[in-house]
Amino acid sequence: MGEPLMLATWTTGQAANAAGWPHLVAPDGGAIDAVEHACRNAEADPQNMTVGYGGRPDAAGEVTLDASIMVSPARCGSVCFVRRFMHPVSIARLVMDRSPHVLLAGDGAERFALAHGLEPADLLTNAARQAWQAWLATRGAAAVGTPQANIEEAPAAAAPAAEAAHVVEAAEAAEAAEADHDTIGVLARDAGGRLAGACSTSGMAFNAPGRVGDSPIIGHGLYVDPDRGAAVATGHGELVMGVCGTFLAVERMGQGASPAEAAAEVVRRIADAYDLAENDQVGIITLAPDGAWSSAALRRGFRVAVRTPDRDELAEPHTVLLT
Numbered sequence: 001m002g003e004p005l006m007l008a009t010w011t012t013g014q015a016a017n018a019a020g021w022p023h024l025v026a027p028d029g030g031a032i033d034a035v036e037h038a039c040r041n042a043e044a045d046p047q048n049m050t051v052g053y054g055g056r057p058d059a060a061g062e063v064t065l066d067a068s069i070m071v072s073p074a075r076c077g078s079v080c081f082v083r084r085f086m087h088p089v090s091i092a093r094l095v096m097d098r099s100p101h102v103l104l105a106g107d108g109a110e111r112f113a114l115a116h117g118l119e120p121a122d123l124l125t126n127a128a129r130q131a132w133q134a135w136l137a138t139r140g141a142a143a144v145g146t147p148q149a150n151i152e153e154a155p156a157a158a159a160p161a162a163e164a165a166h167v168v169e170a171a172e173a174a175e176a177a178e179a180d181h182d183t184i185g186v187l188a189r190d191a192g193g194r195l196a197g198a199c200s201t202s203g204m205a206f207n208a209p210g211r212v213g214d215s216p217i218i219g220h221g222l223y224v225d226p227d228r229g230a231a232v233a234t235g236h237g238e239l240v241m242g243v244c245g246t247f248l249a250v251e252r253m254g255q256g257a258s259p260a261e262a263a264a265e266v267v268r269r270i271a272d273a274y275d276l277a278e279n280d281q282v283g284i285i286t287l288a289p290d291g292a293w294s295s296a297a298l299r300r301g302f303r304v305a306v307r308t309p310d311r312d313e314l315a316e317p318h319t320v321l322l323t
Helices: 013-025 031-043 088-098 106-115 126-144 161-177 237-242 245-254 259-273
Strands: 005-009 065-072 075-082 103-105 184-189 195-201 222-225 229-235 282-287 293-297 304-308 311-315
Touching: 005 013, 005 031, 005 229, 005 282, 005 293, 013 031, 013 184, 013 304, 013 311, 031 065, 031 088, 031 184, 031 195, 065 088, 075 088, 075 106, 088 103, 088 106, 088 195, 103 106, 184 229, 184 282, 195 222, 195 229, 222 245, 229 237, 229 245, 229 259, 237 245, 237 259, 237 282, 245 259, 245 282, 259 282, 259 293
Parallel strands: 065 222, 075 103
Antiparallel strands: 005 184, 005 304, 065 075, 065 195, 184 195, 222 229, 229 282, 282 293, 304 311
């Protein structure tokens, strides 16, 4: 049925692929186990400030997590606005495997996680708190239109100005080095030809409390159809949501488009639909049932982590729309 394959978004995808690979090739494993464990790796990494533990908080200083996982239209699960559990991808898998639902949100998702034996965790690291305090000190209340009085319950006191400036500079340097993104997205195909996908995020840094992006929405941040293919997206979620990006890609592959054609069409559709800002970025990975794959991005900076039995490297997207 072909060799095993894992594809993940951004440079952090290499570590995620490494964590998922043993599950992809294990006799009792497969694609669904691989994508879950790949996302769990990113979720547990405090240095990854876009996913899970250590993710940058919203404008109110609270870390909120979203995730989805999928093997087919009839078998998928997702959660959003999770605040007390490190591994939303595993809650999403429980929703898929042990409930009749697709999406659980907020307190309901957390009660479901507790009922299935998952342990709560504190998600806000010191580094993430300092980044939020620095943002708040320099632009926060004015940027979100939030009266300062409404933030008096925020965690810890504001960082000293010098420390705040340092944190802001470090955060901006990191963003410049790898564009503007907020997701770990993973696709896998196992030796039996089975496809699976998952994605996990802490959302856009310092977004309005309650904002949910594309990652937990089936057909937006992730879509898998075993007969048509799979796609996962990353970047500015609202751009993806407006065109139902991953469903569009998979549907196009089902109509005969190659993975490269399908990925390119998504970014072209986004560019046609929106007046894009200079820092707007979307990356998408597409995977056909036969194992052929491709990728596209609005701008340079997006990379795909590729893992096969003979390959473990970062690849540039096959299409970059805007230069």
